[in-house]
Amino acid sequence: xxxxxxxxxxxxxxxxxxxxxxxxxxxxxxxxxxxxxxxxxxxxxxxxxxxxxxxxxxxxxxxxxxxxxxxxxxxxxxxxxxxxxxxxxxxxxxxxxxxxxxxxxxxxxxxxxxxxxxxxxxxxxxxxxxxxxxxxxxxxxxxxxxxxxxxxxxxxxxxxxxxxxxxxxxxxxxxxxxxxxxxxxxxxxxxxxxxxxxxxxxxxxxxxxxxxxxxxxxxxxxxxxxxxxxxxxxxxxxxxxxxxxxxxxxxxxxxxxxxxxxxxxxxxxxxxxxxxxxxxxxxxxxxxxxxxxxxxxxxxxxxxxxxxxxxxxxxxxxxxxxxxxxxxxxxxxxxxxxxxxxxxxx
Numbered sequence: 001x002x003x004x005x006x007x008x009x010x011x012x013x014x015x016x017x018x019x020x021x022x023x024x025x026x027x028x029x030x031x032x033x034x035x036x037x038x039x040x041x042x043x044x045x046x047x048x049x050x051x052x053x054x055x056x057x058x059x060x061x062x063x064x065x066x067x068x069x070x071x072x073x074x075x076x077x078x079x080x081x082x083x084x085x086x087x088x089x090x091x092x093x094x095x096x097x098x099x100x101x102x103x104x105x106x107x108x109x110x111x112x113x114x115x116x117x118x119x120x121x122x123x124x125x126x127x128x129x130x131x132x133x134x135x136x137x138x139x140x141x142x143x144x145x146x147x148x149x150x151x152x153x154x155x156x157x158x159x160x161x162x163x164x165x166x167x168x169x170x171x172x173x174x175x176x177x178x179x180x181x182x183x184x185x186x187x188x189x190x191x192x193x194x195x196x197x198x199x200x201x202x203x204x205x206x207x208x209x210x211x212x213x214x215x216x217x218x219x220x221x222x223x224x225x226x227x228x229x230x231x232x233x234x235x236x237x238x239x240x241x242x243x244x245x246x247x248x249x250x251x252x253x254x255x256x257x258x259x260x261x262x263x264x265x266x267x268x269x270x271x272x273x274x275x276x277x278x279x280x281x282x283x284x285x286x287x288x289x290x291x292x293x294x295x296x297x298x299x300x301x302x303x304x305x306x307x308x309x310x311x312x313x314x315x316x317x318x319x320x321x322x323x324x325x326x327x328x329x330x331x332x333x334x335x336x337x338x339x340x341x342x343x344x345x346x
Contacts, residue, residue: 005120005201024090028076030137031069031219031279032101032129034108038241039217039283040065049280049288051296058292060285069219069279074138079180089180092187097136100191104129111240116205123201130200130238130248132191134222134309139277145183195319196312200236203248206255207240208264215239216269216287218276223268224308233257234312237268242283270294274301 039046045062052059075092088094107117107126117123135141216239223237235249235258245268249255258264269287273280273294280291 005123005198024088025093026073027066027070028072028074028090028093028138029070029097030074031217031221031281032097032133033065033069034101034105035133035221036065036069036217036281038108038112039281041283047282047285049282049291049295050278051292054296058288058295060288068281071138074141077180077184080184083181084184087184091184096184096188097132100125100128100132108240111207111246112244114207114209114244116207120201123205124197127197127200128192130222130236131196131309133238134220134224134305135187135190137219137277137306139303140306141183141187144186189317190313193313193317196316198319199316200248203234203250204252204255206247206249206259208245208247208259210243210245210265212265213243213283214269214287215242215245215265216272216280216282216291218272218280220275220277220303220305221272222305222309223271224305224312239268239272271301274298275304277302 036046037044043062044064046065046068047060048063048068049058049060051057075097076089077091078089080087080089080091103125107122107129110117110122111126117126221238225235225237233250233254235247235254237245237247237258239245245265247255247258249258261267269290273291274297276295278296280295282291
């Protein structure tokens with residue numbers, strides 16, 4: 001990158017306001033199907049590796065992308081429509097993540113054709129997709145929900161926004177509904193924060209090819225190492241297919257050092273197997289022993305990518321752009337005023 005690019009992420013409240021939902025999903029895929037399909041064989045199957053019971057052997061099964069990498073109803077937010085009437089309880093799965101995945105598909109195709117995305121739109125959509133791969137898992141979501149209650153929601157919007165100063169919080173519904181609204185707001189704040197996206201799209205991006213096609217992936221597929229500050233190098237790595245990976249670093253020098261490591265692909269596989277929550281994926285069964293010696297064994301790695309990314313998020317979330325919370329609150333304030341006007345006419 002020579003000239004600084006600016007993020008091309010649209011207004012969250014506008015882009016997700018009126019997305020029609022024909023049927024609410026029950027399978028909520030935290031590992032996107034369009035990502036996993038690159039590990040599939042001619043029968044559209046890939047190998048899923050899981051350790052169902054602690055201290056037992058890892059089992060491998062051929063699976064279609066539809067039947068793996070999901071949890072039942074894990075992103076349901078029953079109280080969301082009480083605060084944001086245009087959003088259904090499956091908004092995160094059926095609208096938010098669906099939009100992110102579809103927008104990133106072009107960038108994934110470019111990468112598979114050994115072409116680095118260059119336009120603001122393509123880099124921005126893939127940066128958002130990359131962030132979503134870090135935090136869109138049931139374990140992170142459950143942990144986040146446990147931190148919220150009604151008062152936390154009010155504190156969140158009052159401390160993080162300017163537009164809310166004219167909001168009257170007595171309009172807000174009961175505590176449990178505020179909890180669901182807080183989850184949706186915070187998820188958007190994390191994944192579509194334009195300052196974070198802007199930071200990533202202006203990093204140095206390079207592809208690294210593995211001629212032996214041995215790259216794995218998992219339900220925690222992003223390897224975060226270091227943070228972008230004045231004293232240390234930062235890079236993130238993601239396998240795009242069994243033979244291709246993307247390295248994003250804060251400088252060309254950093255990416256070159258990573259790319260030229262003789263054990264790069266082994267290190268990547270090692271990290272994403274150790275930090276996996278439940279599932280590791282491959283296009284064959286040749287690395288079963290490698291996976292079994294790592295999956296679910298190293299407790300200090302559990303959720304490590306989430307932890308590292310949230311430190312990155314805290315360091316870079318504030319900047320030139322307003323947060324998605326501001327955008328959503330503008331939409332909510334408009335709705336509350338409309339309701340107030342209708343009530344006054346009655």
